[in-house]
Amino acid sequence: MRRLLFIPYIVWMGIFVIIPIGLLVGFSFFDIEDNLTFSNYREFFSWSYLQMSISSFWYAFLITAFTLLVCYPLALIIKQLKLKMFWLFIIILPTWINILLKTYAFIGIFSREGLVNNLAAQLGLPELQLLFSDVAFVIVGVYIFIPFMLLPLFNSINSIDQSMISAAQDLGATRMQVIRKVIFPLSIEGVKAGVQVVFIPALSLFMITRLIAGNKVVTLGTAIEQQFLTAENWGMGSTIGVFLILFMMIIMLFTRTKSKTIGVGRL
Amino acid sequence: MTTVHLTDVHMQYDGNRVLDKFTYTFEAGKFYTILGPSGCGKTTVLKLIGGFIHPTDGEIYFNDKKMNGIDANVRKVNTVFQDYALFPHLNVYENIAFGLRIKKVNKQTIEQKVSRALKLVNLEDFKARDIQALSGGQRQRVAIARAIVNEPSILLLDEPLSALDQNLRIDMQYELKEIQSELGITFIFVTHDQEEALALSDEIIVMDKGKIVQTGTPKDIYDEPLNRYVADFIGESNIVKGTMPEDGVVKIYGKAYECVDGGFKPNAKVDVMLRPEDIVIKPHNHGKINVDVDTVLFRGVHYEISVYDNDGYEWIIHSTVAPTEGQPYSLDFKPEDIHIMLPGEDEESFDKRIEQYEEQLS
Amino acid sequence: MKLTGRLFLIIMLIVLYLPIFYLAYYSFNSAGTMNEFESFTFDYYLSVFQDSRLMVILMNTISVALISSVVATIVGICGALSLYFLKSSKIRASLLNINNIMIVSPDVIIGASFLILFTFLGISLGSVSVILAHIAFSIPIVVLMILPKLYEMNTSLLDAARDLGATPSLILSRVVLPQIKPGILAGFFMALTYSLDDFAVSFFVTGSGFSVLSVEIYAMARQGISLEINAISTMIFLIVLTIVLIYYFLSTRKTVKRGDLS
Numbered sequence: 030m031r032r033l034l035f036i037p038y039i040v041w042m043g044i045f046v047i048i049p050i051g052l053l054v055g056f057s058f059f060d061i062e063d064n065l066t067f068s069n070y071r072e073f074f075s076w077s078y079l080q081m082s083i084s085s086f087w088y089a090f091l092i093t094a095f096t097l098l099v100c101y102p103l104a105l106i107i108k109q110l111k112l113k114m115f116w117l118f119i120i121i122l123p124t125w126i127n128i129l130l131k132t133y134a135f136i137g138i139f140s141r142e143g144l145v146n147n148l149a150a151q152l153g154l155p156e157l158q159l160l161f162s163d164v165a166f167v168i169v170g171v172y173i174f175i176p177f178m179l180l181p182l183f184n185s186i187n188s189i190d191q192s193m194i195s196a197a198q199d200l201g202a203t204r205m206q207v208i209r210k211v212i213f214p215l216s217i218e219g220v221k222a223g224v225q226v227v228f229i230p231a232l233s234l235f236m237i238t239r240l241i242a243g244n245k246v247v248t249l250g251t252a253i254e255q256q257f258l259t260a261e262n263w264g265m266g267s268t269i270g271v272f273l274i275l276f277m278m279i280i281m282l283f284t285r286t287k288s289k290t291i292g293v294g295r296l
Numbered sequence: 297m298t299t300v301h302l303t304d305v306h307m308q309y310d311g312n313r314v315l316d317k318f319t320y321t322f323e324a325g326k327f328y329t330i331l332g333p334s335g336c337g338k339t340t341v342l343k344l345i346g347g348f349i350h351p352t353d354g355e356i357y358f359n360d361k362k363m364n365g366i367d368a369n370v371r372k373v374n375t376v377f378q379d380y381a382l383f384p385h386l387n388v389y390e391n392i393a394f395g396l397r398i399k400k401v402n403k404q405t406i407e408q409k410v411s412r413a414l415k416l417v418n419l420e421d422f423k424a425r426d427i428q429a430l431s432g433g434q435r436q437r438v439a440i441a442r443a444i445v446n447e448p449s450i451l452l453l454d455e456p457l458s459a460l461d462q463n464l465r466i467d468m469q470y471e472l473k474e475i476q477s478e479l480g481i482t483f484i485f486v487t488h489d490q491e492e493a494l495a496l497s498d499e500i501i502v503m504d505k506g507k508i509v510q511t512g513t514p515k516d517i518y519d520e521p522l523n524r525y526v527a528d529f530i531g532e533s534n535i536v537k538g539t540m541p542e543d544g545v546v547k548i549y550g551k552a553y554e555c556v557d558g559g560f561k562p563n564a565k566v567d568v569m570l571r572p573e574d575i576v577i578k579p580h581n582h583g584k585i586n587v588d589v590d591t592v593l594f595r596g597v598h599y600e601i602s603v604y605d606n607d608g609y610e611w612i613i614h615s616t617v618a619p620t621e622g623q624p625y626s627l628d629f630k631p632e633d634i635h636i637m638l639p640g641e642d643e644e645s646f647d648k649r650i651e652q653y654e655e656q657l658s
Numbered sequence: 659m660k661l662t663g664r665l666f667l668i669i670m671l672i673v674l675y676l677p678i679f680y681l682a683y684y685s686f687n688s689a690g691t692m693n694e695f696e697s698f699t700f701d702y703y704l705s706v707f708q709d710s711r712l713m714v715i716l717m718n719t720i721s722v723a724l725i726s727s728v729v730a731t732i733v734g735i736c737g738a739l740s741l742y743f744l745k746s747s748k749i750r751a752s753l754l755n756i757n758n759i760m761i762v763s764p765d766v767i768i769g770a771s772f773l774i775l776f777t778f779l780g781i782s783l784g785s786v787s788v789i790l791a792h793i794a795f796s797i798p799i800v801v802l803m804i805l806p807k808l809y810e811m812n813t814s815l816l817d818a819a820r821d822l823g824a825t826p827s828l829i830l831s832r833v834v835l836p837q838i839k840p841g842i843l844a845g846f847f848m849a850l851t852y853s854l855d856d857f858a859v860s861f862f863v864t865g866s867g868f869s870v871l872s873v874e875i876y877a878m879a880r881q882g883i884s885l886e887i888n889a890i891s892t893m894i895f896l897i898v899l900t901i902v903l904i905y906y907f908l909s910t911r912k913t914v915k916r917g918d919l920s
Contacts, residue, residue: 038737038797045794046756049771052778103670106663116667118906123674125898129857129872130891133879134677137684137692140883144680147693175674192381195348198368199375200395200446210394214385225762233764236857240879250766257770257862267774270767277762 050274056267069268078252082272085248088163089231092170096178096227097220099171104182105208117183124176132237135169136160139241161243169241170231177230178223185219186212221284228284229277249273297324298358298372298449298482300345305354307340307506315340316506318354324449327476327483329493331529332503338486341503342452345484347371374443375452379459380435382427388414388438389423395446413441416475433464440472444479451476453485457492469495490530494518502526510643522646523637527569534575534611538568538636543653546636549607553584557636559653567637572614574633577601583626587611589619603627678895685888692883702889709886712874716890718785719854719871726792727849733793734800734845739834741801742808760798768795769862776863783865791863792853799852800845807841808834 060066072078107113107120123131138144139159146156159165189212197211213220235250249269256266300322307315315337322328322345330338343349344356347368356363363371374395382391392413396406414420417437422430430438436456443451453472457465473496476483487493493500494514502509502517502525510522521527524535538548543558548568560566580586587603590610601613603625611627619625641649680692685703689696706712737757744750760768772794776787815837819829835842857872864873871890878884 034736034743035740036736037733038740038801041733041737041794041797042753042756045772045775045790045797046760049768049775050759052774053767053771056774099670102663102666106667109663110667119671120674122899122902123678125851125855125902126678126891126895127855127857127872127875129875129879130681130887130894131677133875133887133891134681136879137883138677138680140692142691142693144693172673172677175670190379190381192377192379193383195346195368196375196377196381196383196442197394198348199346199373200442201369201398202394203369206398210398211383215383217385229762230764233766235766236861236876240876250764253766253770254861257773263774266770270770273764273767277764281762 053267053270053274056263057271059264061262061264069265072265073268073272078269081247081252082249084246085232085250085252088167088170088246088248089228091167092174092231093178093224093228095167095171096174097182097223100175100178100182100223101220103175104179104186105212107183108187113187117179120179121176128173129236131173132169132240135165135172135241139165160241161245163242163245166238166242166246169237170234173237174227174231177226181219181222181226182216183219185216185222189215225281225284228280232276233273249276299324300450300482300484301355301357302341302344303355303357305341305344305351305356307337307344307349308352314506315344315351318506318508320501320508320511322450322482322484324482325480326498327473327485327496328499328501329485329487329497330501330503331487331490331493333488333529336503337506338488338503339454340506342375342454342484342486345450346373346375346452372448373450373452374446374448375454376436376439376443376456378454378456380439380456382435382438382442384427386427387423388419388425388427388430391427391438392442392445394442399446409445410441413445416444416478417441417471432460433468436460436468437471440475444475444481448481450482450484451479453483455487456485458487458489465492472496494530502529508643520635521569521637522641522643523639524567524569527567527635527637532572532612532614534570534572535637536568536609538566540564540566540636543656546634549585549605551584553634554631555634555636556632557634557653559649559656560636560638564638567639569635569637570611570629570633571635572600572612573598574629575611575613575615576628577613577615577617577619578626578628580624580626583628585627586624587627588624589621592618592621594618678891681888682892682895685885685892687885690885692885692888702885703893706886706889706893712886712890715869715871715874718868722785722789722792722870723850723853726789726796726853727846729789729793730796730800730849731842731846734797734804734849735835735838735842737797737801738804738808738838738841739830741805757798757801760795761802765856765858766862769859772859773862783863784868787863787865788860788868788870791859792856795856795859796849796852799848800842803845803848804838804841807838811837 057069058065058067060068103120107116110116140146141156141158141160143160145159149155149157193211193215194207197207202210232248233250233253234248235254238246238248238251249272253266253269253273256262256269260266302318302320305315305318306313307318318337318341330341332338340349344351347363347366347370350365358371383394386394389410392410393406396409401409410423411420414423417440419434419437419441422434422438427435427438436459439456456472457468460468469492472483472485485492485496497514499511500514500517501511504525510517510526512520517526518530521530521533527533527535536548538546540546540558540560541552541563543560544555545552546555546557546566546568547553576583577589585605587605590602590604592602593600595614598614598616599618601615601619603611603613605611605627613627638646638649684692684695686698686700687695688699688701741750741753744753768791772787772791773783776783776790781787781790811834815833816829819833824832855872857876860870861873861876864870869877875887875890878887
């Protein structure tokens with residue numbers, strides 16, 4: 030009986046987790062002519078690929094940092110509201126709309142005659158070339174990731190006992206000191222979790238990159254997509270994928286949380 | 297030294313009145329206990345003095361300074377919280393040093409003061425410990441040290457012993473009392489535990505439904521409870537209905553007994569209260585009220601005896617000798633053990649009546 | 659502080675909803691652009707419904723989501739139960755780690771590795787590959803939604819059922835499954851959301867003959883602005899809003915009622 034239950038799950042794990050990763054690693058050792066070789070790895074360490082990795086990390090860092098900067102005060106504010114769960118829900122609600130649609134909306138908002146430029150014109154500012162720029166890419170990235178960062182932040186800030194805050198005030202701390210010396214250190218696990226859920230996907234964005242940044246930004250994600258679907262060089266694509274997995278594991282190691290939840294293990 | 301006055305303080309949350317016309321003066325250097333069941337507004341009083349909340353109406357003064365609207369972080373008052381509220385990300389030393397660091401006190405002074413505070417609560421060897429590694433009693437001490445290291449003129453304690461087990465609680469009662477007399481500062485202690493209140497306080501404030509019911513020394517309140525509520529809340533009591541045909545005489549079940557109270561209107565309807573330990577069990581027909589013994593429970597120091605009188609009213613008696621269950625006995629008590637309470641009388645008219653009656657006697 | 663906080667919250671709400679309302683507003687623009695609003699029209703809504711290709715894709719998307727979430731929920735229940743009943747905590751931990759690899763892996767990696775997998779297994783890209791991929795990435799989240807419910811379950815319930823003579827299958831159907839029902843529902847709901855929200859994985863495994871909405875919209879968006887997309891997104895938003903609001907108010911009304919008793 031129990032064995033019978035186990036079969037579908039184990040089969041799924043084998044076919045869709047273990048084998049794909051094995052295949053990805055395996056393919057990384059073949060070049061475009063199906064020769065067994067290390068050339069893909071050599072190429073990954075060439076200047077152009079290193080540059081791409083660095084810029085991908087830089088943009089992921091910017092997106093994560095700005096998302097955190099926006100979400101932390103937001104989480105603090107929501108915590109103080111009376112109907113906090115309702116407001117949190119209202120903020121999370123737009124996530125149920127496909128990311129693609131929201132990204133598409135930004136094409137309109139940032140376009141030459143779009144909303145932003147209309148406002149700029151009314152303020153007497155020169156026309157901005159926002160669409161297909163890296164600024165736009167970072168803005169849309171931050172926009173997309175706000176709910177994902179907000180949830181773990183809010184959960185950890187909200188779970189801080191009110192008496193901790195009262196105690197800090199009682200001992201003479203001002204509002205800013207309470208945040209700096211008590212709330213922030215006590216919510217550090219939430220910050221780590223938030224950084225984790227934003228940084229890794231930000232590293233591998235490709236749809237937003239293509240639609241909003243045009244060719245201005247190349248990320249590990251766009252590189253993989255390009256190798257697989259345009260250049261049809263699966264070997265090189267797999268190699269980048271292997272490195273992306275490696276980076277992901279390193280980031281997870283750094284942002285490892287002391288989670289007490291049963292079942293949520295780590296890599 | 298700071299005297300705290302609260303004048304006609306009202307507190308309202310979402311239309312619910314949690315504190316009503318609270319007026320009281322806390323004198324410097326005394327140990328006060330605010331006693332009452334949960335929801336009676338006692339913690340609200342503490343929060344108002346601490347500055348965590350501000351009154352809907354009424355005034356709070358520290359000496360002559362009006363404190364309405366002044367926040368907790370600038371008041372020279374510190375609190376020991378019910379769940380201790382120790383910072384889990386800081387160790388024992390850093391928890392205690394928190395307030396001093398906020399005030400930017402120099403390192404050496406912090407070191408000295410923290411060491412002194414640790415010594416006062418007998419935790420010298422626990423400086424570098426994590427909070428999670430401490431027992432309940434140790435956490436309690438750290439919480440006290442963290443508050444007193446700031447040298448507050450008033451220390452607020454919000455049911456600080458409620459999370460401890462019985463033995464530790466009694467130890468901590470002694471220690472609290474000792475710390476208070478050593479520091480000489482005002483302690484305002486909130487509890488629902490009457491034993492704690494009686495053991496620790498110089499003054500007790502009994503509260504119910506957001507109002508002060510009675511104030512006084514532990515002995516005053518125990519011996520002369522104002523009404524049924526206080527009598528039931530502080531200690532155990534037997535309360536029967538009676539009338540006062542004249543001063544010094546109370547009628548229970550149609551029979552008159554001598555007592556020491558007076559100053560009522562003739563034939564006033566009163567509650568007659570007798571403490572279980574003041575009643576003596578005598579052989580049948582040899583006391584004042586005949587009863588049948590129902591159950592006898594051994595309580596360690598004494599027996600708790602439940603008896604029924606002829607009107608079916610249950611009495612509880614504490615005695616060191618055990619009567620036989622099911623047998624008839626008689627209850628006896630002295631005139632001064634009879635406490636007369638006038639239903640609906642408040643503290644003010646109670647005081648006035650006693651004063652007048654004493655004048656009249658002398 | 660209070661005021662600036664409120665202001666910040668309001669600004670954030672405006673920003674978060676701006677793209678959605680922006681799309682909705684211009685979906686009625688007869689000028690066919692997303693800037694100057696010319697006059698009100700329903701044309702784009704009509705053309706969405708008249709566009710049979712788009713309607714087929716919409717049906718594809720919904721069918722893929724429903725089929726994949728049902729299958730993923732069933733496999734997920736099996737997975738969660740077997741993890742829960744597993745005796746060795748070491749094996750459980752490593753299985754959970756494998757489960758979590760799928761959750762944290764970037765979409766691009768999942769998409770690319772599935773592309774290799776399907777090619778390797780000789781499964782042609784189309785409806786089957788998309789459904790399989792969606793089932794695959796939904797299972798781990800279903801497992802993670804159900805597992806905590808299993809651990810919350812009072813184990814003496816199982817002993818009590820056994821004591822009363824229930825067979826293992828009866829225990830499962832009469833005791834365990836009712837207990838973890840909220841987890842199963844949440845898992846199904848999450849799987850549905852994941853499937854409807856997915857772009858990257860589908861993008862890699864759709865092939866040429868079959869398409870889902872997000873992939874189609876991507877193709878349309880790359881060619882520039884098309885107000886049909888606005889019309890679709892507005893309709894999706896309204897549907898999602900209705901469902902989510904009903905769900906929210908039903909669930910909060912229950913808790914309010916419960917709260918009244920205390």
